[in-house]
Amino acid sequence: MLSGALLTIDGLCVAYDGSCALNGVSLQIHKGELICVVGANGAGKTSLIRSISGIVRSSSGVIKMNGVDITGMPPWEICERGIAQVAEGRQIFGSLSVEENLLLGGTLKRAKAGQSETLDFVYQLFEKLRERRGQLAGTLSGGEQQMLAIGRAIMSKPEVVMFDEPSIGLSPALTDVMFRVVKSLHEQGATVLLVEQNVAKSLALANRGYVLENGSIVLHGSSDELLDNPEIQRAYLGL
Numbered sequence: 001m002l003s004g005a006l007l008t009i010d011g012l013c014v015a016y017d018g019s020c021a022l023n024g025v026s027l028q029i030h031k032g033e034l035i036c037v038v039g040a041n042g043a044g045k046t047s048l049i050r051s052i053s054g055i056v057r058s059s060s061g062v063i064k065m066n067g068v069d070i071t072g073m074p075p076w077e078i079c080e081r082g083i084a085q086v087a088e089g090r091q092i093f094g095s096l097s098v099e100e101n102l103l104l105g106g107t108l109k110r111a112k113a114g115q116s117e118t119l120d121f122v123y124q125l126f127e128k129l130r131e132r133r134g135q136l137a138g139t140l141s142g143g144e145q146q147m148l149a150i151g152r153a154i155m156s157k158p159e160v161v162m163f164d165e166p167s168i169g170l171s172p173a174l175t176d177v178m179f180r181v182v183k184s185l186h187e188q189g190a191t192v193l194l195v196e197q198n199v200a201k202s203l204a205l206a207n208r209g210y211v212l213e214n215g216s217i218v219l220h221g222s223s224d225e226l227l228d229n230p231e232i233q234r235a236y237l238g239l
């Protein structure tokens with residue numbers, strides 16, 4: 001389990017103005033896995049994603065991608081090394097068209113070759129985006145904006161895609177669509193780190209899960225083990 005991981009996080013700490021948001025988080029993701037990190041609001045999920053992508057600086061700990069220490073590298077360099085994130089709240093460029101947003105995701109060196117094929121792949125995944133490719137992104141519905149954010153991440157040809165609560169703010173029906181999209185991306189070979197408050201739905205999808213509480217991993221195991229765990233059932237599944 002320990003050797004040969006694609007992404008390894010060891011003892012990661014993040015603090016904001018001296019207050020600790022992540023307190024020694026360790027986890028590994030192997031190539032082709034779909035893992036989830038579940039936790040309540042404020043547990044530290046976004047801090048975890050943002051420290052992996054280099055947006056937030058960690059105070060200690062090591063993050064390795066393909067065996068290379070990427071801790072403290074700038075976000076663009078981390079993207080070049082194959083880690084893409086679909087941010088919470090989507091963060092698309094509302095005054096640019098759908099296609100312009102997608103092409104921005106493909107400007108990395110690693111993604112330049114075959115950009116039009118990747119664009120075609122995104123349009124196959126999301127027919128809605130193809131239909132609306134000339135439309136201003138700010139005028140898309142919430143669900144379509146989330147698809148655009150995912151499409152933009154795919155445009156960077158990532159090895160690992162990190163999702164920060166992709167279902168947040170979506171209707172139950174669109175939430176199901178979103179989880180199906182994550183699943184189909186994984187089935188097509190992507191390695192996925194899914195961070196979610198929706199414990200039942202994300203464990204149903206993932207191979208393994210980690211439970212984050214107040215900045216610490218308190219439990220981890222296969223999704224089946226976690227779903228069967230009485231503490232998880234009581235605290236997160238309302239059983």
Ligand SMILES: Nc1ncnc2c1ncn2[C@@H]1O[C@H](COP(=O)(O)OP(=O)(O)O)[C@@H](O)[C@H]1O
Pocket residue numbers: 016017020021039040041042043044045046047048
């Ligand atoms: N930029 C920030 N400045 C100060 N505190 C922050 C900042 N971002 C997050 N926090 C705090 O860190 C903790 C973890 O937040 P976050 O990582 O956003 O959790 P989650 O995504 O699980 O809701 C919370 O207590 C939150 O208030």
Ligand SMILES: [Mg+2]
Pocket residue numbers: 045046047088164165
């Ligand atoms: Mg968050």
